[in-house]
Amino acid sequence: MKWGTCFACLALCLTGGCTRHADTLLYNYQRTAGEAGWAGNDTLAFPLQRVPTTGVYALHVGVRMRPDFPYQGLTYVVELNLAHPHAEIRDTVHLHVADSSGMRLLGQGHSLVTYETHAFDLHLYRGQHGTFRLYHLMAQSPLPAVTDLGLKLQALD
Numbered sequence: 001m002k003w004g005t006c007f008a009c010l011a012l013c014l015t016g017g018c019t020r021h022a023d024t025l026l027y028n029y030q031r032t033a034g035e036a037g038w039a040g041n042d043t044l045a046f047p048l049q050r051v052p053t054t055g056v057y058a059l060h061v062g063v064r065m066r067p068d069f070p071y072q073g074l075t076y077v078v079e080l081n082l083a084h085p086h087a088e089i090r091d092t093v094h095l096h097v098a099d100s101s102g103m104r105l106l107g108q109g110h111s112l113v114t115y116e117t118h119a120f121d122l123h124l125y126r127g128q129h130g131t132f133r134l135y136h137l138m139a140q141s142p143l144p145a146v147t148d149l150g151l152k153l154q155a156l157d
Contacts, residue, residue: 029150037142062150069145082130
């Protein structure tokens with residue numbers, strides 16, 4: 001009887017974990033183009049497949065960079081073009097990379113430092129699909145040390 005109870009609890013935990021993961025519509029990283037860094041005209045595109053359920057979703061942007069990133073922050077634009085029904089969303093996001101002295105990185109990791117920022121929440125309709133685009137607004141181009149960018153779109157309901 002004890003084994004049956006343990007197995008039932010384990011099965012419940014596993015299905016709960018799978019259900020939570022299923023709420024994530026998009027989780028993807030892409031490498032920035034070029035060895036020199038992320039160029040200002042290098043727009044990264046992430047496809048959004050058809051949305052399975054109408055609801056509110058949180059968009060998080062992940063950035064991976066080497067510790068030699070020369071600035072205290074990173075400013076970039078997130079665009080979303082949607083179809084069925086048509087909608088366009090654009091927002092500017094500023095990511096704080098280091099403390100005010102510039103000496104302590106605020107992300108996670110050592111050889112590559114990872115940051116995740118909540119960009120915005122959005123209401124999506126069942127069947128909508130589209131494309132996310134990201135590009136930076138920094139004066140230096142290419143922007144050194146930024147290696148990867150990623151998106152995570154997760155249901156809030």
